[in-house]
Amino acid sequence: MESGVFASAVVAWQAVHGRNSLPWQNTQDPYRVWLSEIMLQQTQVVTVKDYFARFLARFPTVQTLAEASLDEVLGLWSGLGYYSRARNLHRCAQDVMHLHGGSFPSSAAVLVTLPGIGRSTAAAIASLCFGERVAIMDANVKRVLTRALGFDSDLASARNERTLWDLAETLLPAQAENAQAMPRYTQGMMDLGATVCTPKKPQCLLCPVNRFCMAAKAGNPEVYPVRTRKLKRSTQSLWLLWVHTADMAVALSQRPTPGVWAGLYCLPLFDSEAELLAAVPEHLQRQLHPAPVFTHVLTHKDLHMHPWSLTVAQPDWKPQDSQWMARDTWEAMGLPAPIRKLLSPLAS
Numbered sequence: 001m002e003s004g005v006f007a008s009a010v011v012a013w014q015a016v017h018g019r020n021s022l023p024w025q026n027t028q029d030p031y032r033v034w035l036s037e038i039m040l041q042q043t044q045v046v047t048v049k050d051y052f053a054r055f056l057a058r059f060p061t062v063q064t065l066a067e068a069s070l071d072e073v074l075g076l077w078s079g080l081g082y083y084s085r086a087r088n089l090h091r092c093a094q095d096v097m098h099l100h101g102g103s104f105p106s107s108a109a110v111l112v113t114l115p116g117i118g119r120s121t122a123a124a125i126a127s128l129c130f131g132e133r134v135a136i137m138d139a140n141v142k143r144v145l146t147r148a149l150g151f152d153s154d155l156a157s158a159r160n161e162r163t164l165w166d167l168a169e170t171l172l173p174a175q176a177e178n179a180q181a182m183p184r185y186t187q188g189m190m191d192l193g194a195t196v197c198t199p200k201k202p203q204c205l206l207c208p209v210n211r212f213c214m215a216a217k218a219g220n221p222e223v224y225p226v227r228t229r230k231l232k233r234s235t236q237s238l239w240l241l242w243v244h245t246a247d248m249a250v251a252l253s254q255r256p257t258p259g260v261w262a263g264l265y266c267l268p269l270f271d272s273e274a275e276l277l278a279a280v281p282e283h284l285q286r287q288l289h290p291a292p293v294f295t296h297v298l299t300h301k302d303l304h305m306h307p308w309s310l311t312v313a314q315p316d317w318k319p320q321d322s323q324w325m326a327r328d329t330w331e332a333m334g335l336p337a338p339i340r341k342l343l344s345p346l347a348s
Contacts, residue, residue: 243322
């Protein structure tokens with residue numbers, strides 16, 4: 001496949017048919033591009049839009065993000081999931097300020113040294129903002145490339161993924177092309193995977209690289225990309241001790257790092273009903289009542305949540321290692337999505 005023809009087709013298509021109205025597009029501000037790239041990891045665009053707007057309203061610059069407390073960052077991130085992204089986001093902002101004078105590096109090779117920025121994210125920032133000739137490799141782009149190239153090696157192998165990276169580099173626009181070629185190509189590859197070269201029922205007739213695509217010619221695009229190793233789903237049951245007062249103060253504890261919901265504020269968790277009951281003084285146990293059980297679905301695990309509610313007249317007792325938080329405090333804290341949902345009746 002001729003790289004120049006392939007890249008030119010993607011660039012021309014993106015200018016007319018690609019996504020050009022998302023809030024983090026039409027800018028070469030690395031702060032906005034970086035923020036969107038981190039938020040979009042394993043998260044849909046429709047979900048990210050509102051979070052992106054709230055983050056920019058509160059943290060309009062990398063400096064304001066670096067100066068914020070981690071609790072405030074986690075509070076704004078609450079509900080978006082994969083909270084290690086938020087912790088790395090905060091650390092990265094601080095490193096940009098302390099190590100790079102408040103300016104994001106312009107090369108992927110330096111960007112990848114920052115917390116939470118992997119090879120593909122570094123390439124996205126460098127190519128979209130600075131025009132560097134580097135290839136990205138998110139899930140959408142892997143799908144486009146493996147189909148176009150007929151690349152049927154198993155991407156569960158790190159060696160095969162590195163080979164695909166090398167092939168991706170050969171398809172990039174030529175260095176001598178116009179300044180917008182590289183950003184448009186990068187955006188175009190992402191747009192193709194998101195809107196045309198979809199996992200199921202790809203719209204091959206609308207694809208600008210259809211005439212080059214090995215999978216389209218073979219009539220089997222849905223077999224790509226090949227990945228044999230699947231992560232098995234698991235289940236876990238957790239018991240939650242939901243202690244609160246009539247005026248909506250709640251006893252919360254900060255989760256340890258590492259671990260589930262690390263760094264977030266949560267109702268005290270127990271591995272069994274017996275452990276939960278043993279943590280409550282005998283004179284309060286008659287006021288303890290089970291709430292409806294619910295399931296919270298993580299990427300590779302189902303959490304079966306068993307909340308027990310305890311209303312106390314005065315905050316004179318709280319579970320070990322927890323602290324009382326008034327409503328206006330806990331509403332702004334970083335809470336796991338299922339805990340925020342559980343507490344929502346108190347906030348209404």
